Amino acid sequence: MSRGLRLIPIILFLFVLSGLAWRLVKPADTAIPSQMIQRPVPQFALPPALPGKPGLATTDLATGRPRLINIFASWCLPCASEGKVLQELNHRGVSIDGIAVRDTPDAIAAFLARNGDPYERIGADRQSELQIALGSSGVPETFLVDGRGVLRRQYIGPLTDANIPGVLQELEQAR
Amino acid sequence: MIAETGLAALWLAAGLAAYQFLLMVLALRSDIVVTRPMRAVAVVQGVLTLVAFAMLLLVFARSDMSVALVFENSNSAKPFIYKVAGAWGNHEGSMLMWVTILAIAGAFVALFSRRTGERTLVAALGSQAVLALGFYAFLLIASNPFARLWPPPPDGQGLNALLQDPGLAFHPPTLYLGYVGLSVAFSFAVGALLTGEVDARLARAMRPWVLGAWILLTLGITAGSYWAYYELGWGGYWFWDPVENASLMPWLAATALLHSINVLAARGALKAWTMMLAVIAFSMSMVGTFLVRSGILTSVHAFAIDPERGTFLLALLAIYVGAAFILFALRGATLKEGAPFELVSRESGLVVNNLLLTVILGIVFVGTLYPLFVEALSGEKLSVGAPYFNAVAGPLALVLATLVGIGPLLTWRSNRRPVLGRLKVPALLGAAALVITVILAPRIGVLPRLGFTVAAFLIAASVLPLVSRNPLRAPLATWGMVVAHFGIAVALTGMAANAAFSSERLAIARPGETLGVGPWQVELIGVTPTAGKNWTANEAELRASRGSGAVTLAPESRYYSDPPTETNESAIRTFWDGQLYTVVGKGDPSGAWQLRLWWKPFVTLIWAGGALVAFGGALALLGRLLPFLRRRRSEPDWRRRYA
Numbered sequence: 001m002s003r004g005l006r007l008i009p010i011i012l013f014l015f016v017l018s019g020l021a022w023r024l025v026k027p028a029d030t031a032i033p034s035q036m037i038q039r040p041v042p043q044f045a046l047p048p049a050l051p052g053k054p055g056l057a058t059t060d061l062a063t064g065r066p067r068l069i070n071i072f073a074s075w076c077l078p079c080a081s082e083g084k085v086l087q088e089l090n091h092r093g094v095s096i097d098g099i100a101v102r103d104t105p106d107a108i109a110a111f112l113a114r115n116g117d118p119y120e121r122i123g124a125d126r127q128s129e130l131q132i133a134l135g136s137s138g139v140p141e142t143f144l145v146d147g148r149g150v151l152r153r154q155y156i157g158p159l160t161d162a163n164i165p166g167v168l169q170e171l172e173q174a175r
Numbered sequence: 176m177i178a179e180t181g182l183a184a185l186w187l188a189a190g191l192a193a194y195q196f197l198l199m200v201l202a203l204r205s206d207i208v209v210t211r212p213m214r215a216v217a218v219v220q221g222v223l224t225l226v227a228f229a230m231l232l233l234v235f236a237r238s239d240m241s242v243a244l245v246f247e248n249s250n251s252a253k254p255f256i257y258k259v260a261g262a263w264g265n266h267e268g269s270m271l272m273w274v275t276i277l278a279i280a281g282a283f284v285a286l287f288s289r290r291t292g293e294r295t296l297v298a299a300l301g302s303q304a305v306l307a308l309g310f311y312a313f314l315l316i317a318s319n320p321f322a323r324l325w326p327p328p329p330d331g332q333g334l335n336a337l338l339q340d341p342g343l344a345f346h347p348p349t350l351y352l353g354y355v356g357l358s359v360a361f362s363f364a365v366g367a368l369l370t371g372e373v374d375a376r377l378a379r380a381m382r383p384w385v386l387g388a389w390i391l392l393t394l395g396i397t398a399g400s401y402w403a404y405y406e407l408g409w410g411g412y413w414f415w416d417p418v419e420n421a422s423l424m425p426w427l428a429a430t431a432l433l434h435s436i437n438v439l440a441a442r443g444a445l446k447a448w449t450m451m452l453a454v455i456a457f458s459m460s461m462v463g464t465f466l467v468r469s470g471i472l473t474s475v476h477a478f479a480i481d482p483e484r485g486t487f488l489l490a491l492l493a494i495y496v497g498a499a500f501i502l503f504a505l506r507g508a509t510l511k512e513g514a515p516f517e518l519v520s521r522e523s524g525l526v527v528n529n530l531l532l533t534v535i536l537g538i539v540f541v542g543t544l545y546p547l548f549v550e551a552l553s554g555e556k557l558s559v560g561a562p563y564f565n566a567v568a569g570p571l572a573l574v575l576a577t578l579v580g581i582g583p584l585l586t587w588r589s590n591r592r593p594v595l596g597r598l599k600v601p602a603l604l605g606a607a608a609l610v611i612t613v614i615l616a617p618r619i620g621v622l623p624r625l626g627f628t629v630a631a632f633l634i635a636a637s638v639l640p641l642v643s644r645n646p647l648r649a650p651l652a653t654w655g656m657v658v659a660h661f662g663i664a665v666a667l668t669g670m671a672a673n674a675a676f677s678s679e680r681l682a683i684a685r686p687g688e689t690l691g692v693g694p695w696q697v698e699l700i701g702v703t704p705t706a707g708k709n710w711t712a713n714e715a716e717l718r719a720s721r722g723s724g725a726v727t728l729a730p731e732s733r734y735y736s737d738p739p740t741e742t743n744e745s746a747i748r749t750f751w752d753g754q755l756y757t758v759v760g761k762g763d764p765s766g767a768w769q770l771r772l773w774w775k776p777f778v779t780l781i782w783a784g785g786a787l788v789a790f791g792g793a794l795a796l797l798g799r800l801l802p803f804l805r806r807r808r809s810e811p812d813w814r815r816r817y818a
Binding site: 006007009010013014016017019020021022023024 | 451458462465469485486489492493496497500501503504507508544547548551
């Protein structure tokens with residue numbers, strides 16, 4: 001065997017080793033970003049999730065003003081922790097619509113009574129169909145939609161106080 | 176005191192391993208004979224690790240919550256068997272188990288290996304000790320299993336609920352025994368490369384270890400596949416999950432090694448290649464351990480994620496494998512190749528076997544690590560799944576399975592027997608299977624159809640080595656080969672049947688409703704809450720029938736409290752012609768339940784085949800070890816020579 005051939009395993013091994021080391025230094029990000037960002041919101045019309053509050057449809061979104069769509073569920077614990085932040089955003093004049101995933105009216109009413117209700121409209125997504133169409137892989141997630149109904153940004157996981165300035169700035173830019 | 180005894184034993188074992196390394200250096204640099212002290216120290220080191228591991232089992236069995244590891248991974252409400260199994264159901268404990276098996280393997284080599292030259296044996300034991308030394312350092316510096324907590328907490332946090340299963344008690348130990356068996360082959364290869372004594376004697380010394388490791392890996396993979404099948408509730412037997420691949424890669428390398436080592440033992444050929452395979456097989460075991468324990472790949476198995484430990488393991492991997500590859504590059508060229516052989520011969524048959532296995536290994540390796548490299552180089556995220564592996568590795572595996580039927584009929588050096596004539600019956604059977612599937616099942620995929628064809632061919636071809644001679648006179652090793660090759664045909668039949676004829680039904684049902692799946696009608700009778708020692712569950716009652724005679728099944732979805740986890744306990748009923756597989760999912764407030772039903776014809780053949788392959792290996796191992804044991808009994812003074 002020639003010298004070059006015998007070095008091949010070592011070179012391959014170093015290559016693999018550097019790849020593994022890179023992954024250790026930069027741990028995998030398990031968040032799956034939506035492929036729908038910078039595209040118009042898909043056509044949909046969700047029935048109301050609660051009596052007394054309107055449902056949500058595509059036509060409600062292109063209003064000329066940017067707004068947030070919050071995907072939540074009453075059975076989701078991080079969603080409860082997010083309630084305060086959404087209300088704070090609401091107080092600062094941000095319009096927020098909700099999509100309740102795999103949920104029932106009673107449970108949603110109890111959830112909102114406990115954690116506050118920042119939503120203008122709440123659509124009921126009983127089978128997660130819209131959630132999947134939006135490219136969301138879990139709850140809670142929040143999408144920023146601009147005035148023309150284009151999805152501009154996705155926040156995966158619960159929003160925290162630290163997110164508030166960033167969200168406000170992004171809303172300003174999406175105007 | 177128990178935990179402290181274990182820790183002390185671990186430190187002592189580490190000291191002895193370091194001493195063994197010094198002995199090896201001394202022996203290789205001078206002519207001083209250190210065989211006896213080397214053997215003795217290796218045995219003591221093995222005993223000390225066994226003591227440490229026994230202490231760990233004891234603190235787990237007694238639920239001693241003042242030991243941090245017990246607190247984090249156990250709970251006093253757990254059934255006793257899972258308390259004990261909890262000792263290795265976590266990072267530290269499993270690493271201790273790994274090094275224990277490593278050191279005990281070294282002790283066995285020291286006690287029983289008489290086949291190689293003394294210098295090679297000393298070098299091999301030294302190499303084994305260096306391997307162990309790295310893991311001792313890892314345990315003592317980065318993951319002490321015996322660390323105490325003060326004040327002792329009242330009760331523990333429990334074990335991942337997926338692991339509360341009898342399979343856990345055997346699956347990791349089996350795989351680890353397999354991995355570590357390969358470490359002995361690695362150490363022998365390193366030792367022989369250091370001394371230059373790569374010959375048939377070395378191959379015969381390595382062979383039982385490779386064979387034993389390979390049997391255990393086969394069993395481990397088969398059992399792990401069945402565990403994933405019934406415990407995860409996804410109805411599949413192989414998901415090409417990174418960690419499954421991590422166990423498959425050493426198996427592929429060990430399978431190649433198992434075959435090439437026979438060439439080295441019988442003909443003295445393929446020296447460099449066999450040494451390379453021995454190094455690769457253990458490297459793959461280390462990569463597998465690294466992938467599982469560092470948690471860097473997203474997987475159902477990634478239980479522990481800790482960058483510091485990952486770094487430590489990666490450094491060990493780099494040192495051991497890197498050193499072995501460099502040694503190979505330096506010494507590989509000095510190896511003289513053995514007896515030549517012709518194009519059509521047993522040797523070239525085994526070379527083709529090795530090439531195909533190595534290519535499949537490469538395919539699995541690339542597929543497993545490709546997403547990582549793509550993301551490192553371009554930032555793009557992707558995943559590689561079953562479509563790639565099945566499409567690329569599947570056809571090669573079928574070619575390999577076909578050759579499995581032909582290779583054993585060839586003779587050594589140059590083929591002198593007419594082979595094609597003997598293959599008439601198998602070829603006819605294969606053709607018949609092809610025609611029958613085309614007529615009766617015209618819609619199935621190409622791979623399953625070819626799978627049936629190759630399986631039918633191999634079922635007949637695999638037994639041919641026993642046909643031309645008196646089967647009772649055939650050596651046990653030949654029987655082992657035949658059984659293992661027959662097992663491949665059986666497993667292949669199961670895989671093809673599963674791919675071609677499975678039916679699946681996912682639906683929402685209310686009590687009283689009936690769903691059809693395959694030939695079955697399954698009625699949901701009702702769902703009742705139940706509770707176990709540390710879980711509550713919704714248990715569904717299903718009545719299934721096809722024509723006459725109904726059976727009941729009771730799948731559960733369980734909720735464990737410590738830590739909070741949800742698992743699906745599938746209910747599976749086995750019939751002669753397949754399995755009915757049922758899973759109950761979430762319910763909704765209106766009383767409807769999500770049901771998942773599969774009818775899987777002949778799926779059990781997959782694991783039966785795997786078990787047959789392992790059993791064949793066991794027969795071959797027995798065939799290799801019996802003469803050795805008999806010789807030993809006729810030599811009553813061997814103990815005196817050793818003492």
